[in-house]
Amino acid sequence: MAYTRHHHATLDPGRAILVAERAGRSRPTIRYACELGFGQGLSLAIHSSASDTEWWGVDVLPQHVEFARSLIDDPRARERVVCANFEQFDSRDDLPCFDFIALHGVWSWVSAQNRARIAAFIDRRLAPNGIVYLGYNALPGWGPVLSLRELLVATASQANSARLEDRIEAALGFAARVVASNPRILDSQPAFERQLREIRSKKKSYLAHEYFNRDWHPMHFSQVAAELAPLGLSYLGQADFSDSYDQWRLTEGQRELLATVEDSLLRETARDVILDRRFRRDYWVRSEGAPVSSSYSRLETRLWIAPALRSVDTTTPAEVTKWLASLGAPGSIVTRSIETTAEHAALGYALGQGLVELAREPTETQVNKAAVAKINRRILDRVFEDREMSVLASHLSGSGVELGWWTLALLAAMRVDESVDAVIHRVLAQAEQLGIALSRQGFALTLEETGNELRARHAALLAQRNVINGSFAI
Ligand SMILES: C[S@@+](CC[C@H](N)C(=O)[O-])C[C@H]1O[C@@H](n2cnc3c(N)ncnc32)[C@H](O)[C@@H]1O
Structure with a gap:
């Protein structure tokens, strides 16, 4: 069943460059990029058409590949959108050495064997100082759903119909009956019932990939770090800007606690527990002695203030609204130096909410x-x-x-x-x-x-x- 269509800004190499610079590294050049398991490929088609990065991509489902190709005009760029599995793709002899390899919603949805294939691909194909983007289902947030998902998959595999949609429906129905029987799991995991209610309203195409996939392995950040370390990858920073402004997401006590943690891996693990995170989007860099600092470096940014089609809502912190107003009129492009903690926070918030975009040079x-x-x-x-x-x-x-x-x-x-x-x-x-x-x-x-x-x-x-x-x- 084909997946839903999304664009993920975190797959944009421009974001990875910003995070690298923010972490105090010199500006990386991203000439060749690759997306593994691109789904419907909306992100891939957009990034490949709108920038001069040479994008490659692979997905195993023919209808996904067909959709992605249908959006791309340049025949050479279309050829680089490949229908194959990871192993077949890796066996090609025409792939460049990639500066950026990106996977969104893939790492925790494939088997250990396929994860090993992806790791081998990264090992062979990622350039020195290259960046990997990984967006995956994380623990502890998904913890309470593990048992619900087991129940759903077990029911779906028993159902009579050959149609996946029918089996999903049967599984959701049975799980609802289990909940109605007032099971003890609701005492220790109330999220079991809430989650079932939530997913019953979702599209079957989303559920098929999200919950009924054969493989579904949400992971702790520390586990992912351990799997990436043998590839020479160190944590570079969060890709999701909307998750990076601790000023407004954490209490003062939580911020003080995290400030005492020097090690970035421990800090992230603790932050995941504090936020009960269920999805992570991170950049990893192939470099020895990669940064571990918790403070951000000064940035020179070109920012495009989004056209005023969406109003700045009432939840936007006053500091961000003020900072945005100081940038210029909607639609304009400005160069700004981001230095203070407050400016970094405002930039993170505005990028995360789509209130500003990163602008390229006019040339x-x-x-x-x-x-x-x-x-x-x-x-x-x-x-x-x-x-x-x-x-x-x-x-x-x-x-x-x-x-x-x-x-x-x-x-x-x-x-x-x-x-x-x-x-x-x-x-x-x-x-x-x-x-x-x-x-x-x-x-x-x-x-x-x-x-x-x-x-x-x-x-x-x-x-x-x-x-x-x-x-x-x-
Ligand atoms: C959960 S979907 C995520 C799709 C997309 N990245 C997104 O976030 O919209 C996982 C994708 O990985 C692809 N996939 C799974 N196993 C694969 C394999 N062995 N080789 C290539 N693609 C694979 C699936 O076809 C599917 O498109």
Whole structure:
């Protein structure tokens, strides 16, 4: 069953470069990159089209490869999107030495044997000082779900139907009956029931890969570090900026406690327990004597202030809002020096929330403008039949920008309809067909509220038409 379509900003080499510089290392050059197990390949297609990094990728499912290729215009870049398993891919004799090898949602979803193959691939193919990105299901956060997942997989394997969707349904139904019997596990692991309720609302295609995969091995950070150490990989830093601003995520006591821990591996392990983390996104560097410092180095950054299509919400800390305002108008690109702890925290928060993006040098951006125009046209062409389309590529950042399905649908409708009424009518009709509803704070909006919200967003798009067109080459 094909996986869901996502773009992960953490797969953007630009982020890895920032984290390396923030850790006090000299700026790495990432010329060749590779994504292992790219799923539907939305990230791969965007990064390969929007930047001058030569991207390669492999996935074993033909429908995944077909989708990724369908978005990429350049025939040579399409050829580098390979349908094979890890072992077959590694046996090719035309692969470059990679500066960046990335895996999101793969490491903890494959067998120990396949992990060993991935490790052998990294060992053979990663350049000295090269960076590995790993996003994986982590412990302790997933601990309470281990038993639920065993129950689901055992039921699914017994079910009569050959269709995976039916077996998933049968497994969810049986697990619900187990919960209804008031089992003792609910005393020690209340998350068992909550998790079951949560996943019953998820799409089968997501559940198939997330829970019903043959292999599912959430891991502790220290275990991953131990598996990567023989490859010469040391921890470089978190890739997920939205998880890096401890000022606002941890209590003062927790921060003081972590500040006393010198060793970065122990610090991360303790932080995972404090946050009960269930997913980690990290960069690892192949270098001896890699940094272990807990403080960040001074950075020179080029930042692109996101077009004002999403409002800075009320949960954004006042310090971040103030810092953002000091950068410049939405849509502009500025160079800023990031020095103090407060500036690092504000940058982390803003990047994590998509309030700013990393901007490339102007000389670099023109090269990819035509390819970005093509991939964005293909994405917009798909919007009305695909509710998972929510990202556009940008040559300004070399990556994708999350705008949400509704904004993409408005942009797609604005290509054909002139009047605001016609645009909104078209978007509402397509949303109904796809079964999508706008919601605010978890509550679905009424038709009238939806219409008003779309009118406001349409006006914002019109007001920023030049910025949008320039940012996404549309
Ligand atoms: C959980 S999905 C994650 C997909 C994608 N990275 C994402 O996050 O959207 C795992 C992916 O790994 C691929 N995969 C699993 N085993 C593989 C193997 N042995 N060789 C190549 N790809 C594999 C699957 O086809 C699937 O696309």
